[in-house]
Amino acid sequence: MNFYQSVYEIVRRIPKGRVATYGQVAYLAGNPRASRAVGYALHRNPFPGEIPCHRVVNREGRLAPGFAFGGPGIQQELLEAEGVAVQDGYVDLTKYCWHPEKEETHSDV
DNA sequence: ACCATGACTCCAT
């Protein structure tokens, strides 16, 4: 379960107006290839309010397929509410890709 | 330990 815990803490650290990919979280969790397990972790233990699952997207910046932690489209609305431009379920990773090592020192949005 | 599942990712058709 340590893996899940790592995932939760990492996702929790994602700054507002930013998004991280499953691969990114998996990598930080200790397994760059556990992207699948990452998604599984969030699905099984999505601590509401503590883990911004909506900031976690797949490698293309694509949101979850239809459903997610609340309902279809919710993720997109949440991201837009944070300043993340979402298009057809896609976010601009070139702009919103989270940099865990930089720790966001200018999170303005 | 084995089998089945899944918010993933890659490749082929």
Place this chain on the structure above:
DNA sequence: CATGGAGCCATGG
């Protein structure tokens, strides 16, 4: 672009 198959990993029965 849609669908199917395979590989990857962690969890649960």
